[in-house]
Amino acid sequence: MAAENKKMHEAVAEKIIAQLKEGTAPWQLPWEKSTAAFDKPQNAVTDKAYRGLNALYLQLFSPFEDPRWATFKQAQSKGWQVQKGAKGMAINFVKTHQFYPKKDEQGKQVLDENGKPVKVPRTLNPPMITKAWVFNAEQIKGVPPIAKSSEISQWEKLNRVESLVKNTGASIAHVQGNSAYYSPLGDNIRMPEKTQFKSSDRYYATLLHELGHWTGHKNRLDRSIMNSFGTQEYAREELRAEIASMMLGSELQIGHDPGQHLAYVDSWIKILTEKPFEIHQAASDSQKIMDYLMTFDRKKELKQVASKSSTSDAEPVEVPDVERIPELSHQPEVKYQKQEMETTLKFGR
Structure with a gap:
């Protein structure tokens, strides 16, 4: 199966299997990096952190130090330019809505003031999982330097x-x-x-x-x-x-x-x-x-x-009671009858 046609979980599984066979758990890799060891993968435009498999994939297998990513269209929307020949990484994009042409009571397509079709969103149930290619900030010209986080002791x-x-x-x-x-x-x-x-x-x-x-x-x-x-x-x-x-x-x-x-x-x-x-x-x-x-x-x-x-x-404001939790190191060990298990x-x- 061509790499570009593989589902994301298949590609990630193959990469992890390859490293496991070499005797190295792949999640060791991020801690061998220095500057980006604690930076979670995030979208360069929305500043939102990636989650689940996308976060795992980008954190484990990114060859870059910068944790920021963006699609080609997102980069364009900010006036940035993806470097020619840059190779992106494929992640899952969950589509929760689909836009359809709006029609009036007679079934005719509704147009806006410029004569263009008006589109309305409809919820997809279940959501549609598609592939999106993202490029690292180091591959995109015009991305501002990453803000340095304040030092914490x-x-x-x-x-x-x-x-x-x-x-x-x-x-x-x-x-x-x-x-x-x-x-x-x-x-x-x-x-x-x-x-x-x-x-x-x-x-x-x-x-x-x-x-x-x-x-x-x-x-x-x-x-x-x-x-x-x-x-x-x-x-x-x-x-x-x-x-x-x-x-x-x-x-x-x-x-x-x-x-x-x-x-x-x-x-x-x-x-x-x-x-x-x-x-x-x-x-x-x-x-x-x-x-x-x-x-x-x-x-x-x-x-x-x-x-x-x-x-x-x-x-x-009603909040959980955190004052009554005893010191953890002083908690007695609990004994059980089913010791054989x-x-x-x-x-x-």
């Missing part, structure tokens, strides 16, 4: 992550040992002591991975996570947590620690070979994981708004 970044973790209310126990995992049976996370990690960002990257699994509980995003180690379903869940951890590391600017993937590589290759659409579903689920966890990042902001409102005559129903690294 490492302390501020890690404080933000710690606040997010506390706001989740997740049950987390720190125990000396060599494993980190989430237990769906007990709905709790076990982590090694913080002092066992070489750096604080590695600790939080690992914890974000486990929180990715935590979101799969039936009372949260309700994914199928009651699976034994070694099964394809287990490997599918690990794929989601790993991609989500990469997305979160980029969003929170702390990086991503891929860890060891030897236990899952063969399963991932098998899954993506037999069902390439799996990467589309995994990217979609990973986006949901990230969106879910990032809501806890905004609780502090909402609480501040509520505090200001309570000192004025305005109506109080504990060894298989875990997700971790």
Whole structure:
């Protein structure tokens, strides 16, 4: 099948399989870059961040440092010029509306003041998925230099992550040992002591991975996570947590620690070979994981708004209670009767 005729999920699956066969998980790649390590792919015209499979594809396989992209028509609309011979990257474009000629009661086409047909939008159900070619800002003449984001200290970044973790209310126990995992049976996370990690960002990257699994509980995003180690379903869940951890590391600017993937590589290759659409579903689920966890990042902001409102005559703002969450490191480890299942129903690294 010609590359240009392949569906996006097939092309992405093939690229990931090729790197997995070489022994390298492709999501390691973004953290080998320097200047754009924390910049999410975004549209150069609308400033909106790409999501799901589009975001994963552009972040993993872009050869450029600039995170901004635009279609040929978008570039033209801004007076920019795509360089001659530039090769774009194909992404999915979800079309939710189709424009049709407007007709009057007699069925005649309605014209505007210039004599041109008037068109009205109609919702497409289901939406239509088409292909759109986007070009990087480095390939487009006239794009203004990217605005430099204000420097944030490492302390501020890690404080933000710690606040997010506390706001989740997740049950987390720190125990000396060599494993980190989430237990769906007990709905709790076990982590090694913080002092066992070489750096604080590695600790939080690992914890974000486990929180990715935590979101799969039936009372949260309700994914199928009651699976034994070694099964394809287990490997599918690990794929989601790993991609989500990469997305979160980029969003929170702390990086991503891929860890060891030897236990899952063969399963991932098998899954993506037999069902390439799996990467589309995994990217979609990973986006949901990230969106879910990032809501806890905004609780502090909402609480501040509520505090200001309570000192004025305005109506109080109702926000989640984040004050009563106990210190995570002091939470007792929960014991369960079905200990024989504990060894298989875990997700971790």
